[in-house]
Amino acid sequence: MKKIILSLLLVLILFPISSSFSQGIDKPSALGIVLTSFSPNYFKDDMGHTIILGEVENTKSFPITAVKIWVGFYDDINKQPLESAIGSTILDVIPPFSKSPYIIRSTSPNAAITSVSVNLLGFNSATPKDESLNLNSEVSSITDTIKISGSITNDGSVSSSETKIHLFFVDVFQPPRILSLSTIELEEAIEPGSTIDFEFDEDYDTRSVSYTLFAESANYNSNVASVEIDPQAFTKIITINDISMNDSDGNKLSGVFPQGTTINIESNVSIQYSSDQDTFEQPFVYYAQVKQSEKGFVEFIGKFEGIFQSTGMQSPLVEWTPQNKGLYIIETFVWDPNAVPLASKGPIMLVAVT
Numbered sequence: 001m002k003k004i005i006l007s008l009l010l011v012l013i014l015f016p017i018s019s020s021f022s023q024g025i026d027k028p029s030a031l032g033i034v035l036t037s038f039s040p041n042y043f044k045d046d047m048g049h050t051i052i053l054g055e056v057e058n059t060k061s062f063p064i065t066a067v068k069i070w071v072g073f074y075d076d077i078n079k080q081p082l083e084s085a086i087g088s089t090i091l092d093v094i095p096p097f098s099k100s101p102y103i104i105r106s107t108s109p110n111a112a113i114t115s116v117s118v119n120l121l122g123f124n125s126a127t128p129k130d131e132s133l134n135l136n137s138e139v140s141s142i143t144d145t146i147k148i149s150g151s152i153t154n155d156g157s158v159s160s161s162e163t164k165i166h167l168f169f170v171d172v173f174q175p176p177r178i179l180s181l182s183t184i185e186l187e188e189a190i191e192p193g194s195t196i197d198f199e200f201d202e203d204y205d206t207r208s209v210s211y212t213l214f215a216e217s218a219n220y221n222s223n224v225a226s227v228e229i230d231p232q233a234f235t236k237i238i239t240i241n242d243i244s245m246n247d248s249d250g251n252k253l254s255g256v257f258p259q260g261t262t263i264n265i266e267s268n269v270s271i272q273y274s275s276d277q278d279t280f281e282q283p284f285v286y287y288a289q290v291k292q293s294e295k296g297f298v299e300f301i302g303k304f305e306g307i308f309q310s311t312g313m314q315s316p317l318v319e320w321t322p323q324n325k326g327l328y329i330i331e332t333f334v335w336d337p338n339a340v341p342l343a344s345k346g347p348i349m350l351v352a353v354t
Contacts, residue, residue, distance in 0.1 A: 032060040033067060033120055036099060037175045042116050048109025052116055053178050055101045058094040065093050065126035071104045072117040081117070083107055090166055090181070091216055093126045098224070101168055101178055132156030133163070133190075133215050133222035139229060146204040146229075148211065151197050154190040156220055161189045163217040167200050169208040169229075179205050190217075206340075238284060238308075238334045240346030241268045245330075246317070256352045259325050265290075266317040267332050267346055271308045282308040284342055285335050286316035293327040293350065305337075322353040 033056055040054030052071055058064050067089045072081035087104035094100045106113065137150030148167065154160045163186045170176035184198055208229055215222035245253040246264045253263060265288040284307065290300040302318035322328070332346035 031120060031122070033058055033064065033123055035118060035120065037177070039177075040116070040118060041177050041179070044109075045105075048111060050106040050110070050113045050116070052104045052118065053101065053181065054118065055099050055178060056089050056094070056120070057099045058096060061096050063093050063095050063126040063128050064123040066124040067094065067100075067102075068121035068123070069102055069104060070119045070121050072119075073106050073110070073113045074115045074117065075112040076114050082110060082113060086121070090183075091214075091221075093129050093216070093221065095129070095131070095221055101166075101181055103181060129216070129219060129221045130156060131223060132220040133160060133217065135165070135213050135215055135222050135225045137213050137225060137227065139227070140199075142204055142229075144204060145201055146208075148200040148202075148213075149197070150199070150213065151195050152190065152215055152222070153195040154192055154220070157192055158219065159189040159191055160217040160220050163190055163215060163220075165198055165213065165215045167202070167211060167213050169202075169205060169211045171207045172209045176210075179208055237272050237282065238343040239270050239272070240332055240334060240343050241270060241313075243267050243330065243332055243347050243349050245349070245351065255350060256354060259322055259353050262319060262321045264317040264319055265302070265330055265332070266315055268313055268315050269334060269343070270313045271311055282342070283337050284308065285337060286318070287333040287335065288318040288320070289331045289333070290320060290322075291329050291331070293329050299324070299328060325353050327352050 036055040036057050040052050042050055042052040045051055050073055056067055056069070069087050069089070070084060071087065072084045074081050083106060085104050085107060087102055089100035089102045091100035132155045134153040134155055135150060137148050140147045140149040152163070152165060165184045165186070166181065168181040169179045171179055180202065182200055182202055184200065186196065190196055210226055210228045212224060212226045214224045244266050245255070246266055247253055248262065248264070257263065267286065269286065271282060283305070286304040286306065288302050289298060291298050299322070300320055302320060304316035304318055306314055306316055308314065328351050330349040330351060333341070334343040336342050
């Protein structure tokens with residue numbers, strides 16, 4: 001089945017919000033729709049256009065359509081906007097008490113734009129759409145990209161035509177900021193009782209804490225599926241198996257030793273697979289961090305740089321000569337050269353310097 005993938009991959013660049021943004025835009029009792037955030041994300045695209053990405057909530061007990069959103073684009077000098085635009089929501093019909101994201105783009109590239117103002121202009125009531133599209137999904141891999149595999153089932157009684165599946169990622173802030181939005185449009189109709197598989201393959205923004213999937217067709221809406229992202233299940237390709245202290249001859253030491261004694265902090269680490277499957281080379285940096293047990297202050301950080309060229313075990317070590325007496329906790333980590341974790345934090349060790 002052919003698919004047309006329309007993807008808008010966003011690089012978030014936040015600008016200060018001007019005072020013009022503090023307008024009366026949230027009046028649910030009067031208007032019936034509200035902006036979920038007074039500070040929508042906005043950024044420059046590759047062509048220099050300013051793009052605003054936000055969300056609208058329908059607070060009415062009936063579905064709405066034709067939501068009109070006005071945006072003014074401002075510089076730091078003038079109170080009047082440099083230009084304005086009117087857009088609408090991603091969903092054509094927003095069900096009662098539901099939300100829909102929106103994207104609005106400035107008509108021209110303009111480096112002088114530094115802030116925006118958003119107003120809701122109005123909406124129309126809509127004919128209800130049955131929630132007959134059922135979405136299921138899971139994260140299938142996370143590297144530099146994130147792959148989300150899923151299926152959509154038509155539980156309705158008629159064909160689902162002009163079906164679009166939407167995906168967006170949010171960060172940890174409250175209210176969450178939408179970081180990116182992508183859409184898959186299915187060329188073929190989904191017959192009643194039929195299921196179609198789909199996959200999103202998007203650039204992975206490490207700020208993403210969850211994603212949301214929803215779909216709409218000419219005659220149906222879908223459930224809204226929000227899923228938390230656990231990057232550790234996919235990005236941790238190295239395991240730190242243990243931690244030990246050895247002298248310069250490789251003899252294991254106990255957890256108590258005199259001040260000024262040089263010791264080697266060592267771990268056995270193993271690799272499961274390489275992020276570069278063509279060469280199977282995985283560079284890594286092994287860190288040993290020593291902290292005071294009572295106050296938590298960092299006493300020492302050392303590192304060992306290495307590379308895996310095949311599966312197996314390596315034993316990186318870091319040399320430490322304690323200068324102060326006390327009780328210490330030793331922690332170990334493995335990252336790649338770009339400070340991306342390759343392993344969950346390793347075992348810890350408690351030592352006493354006398």
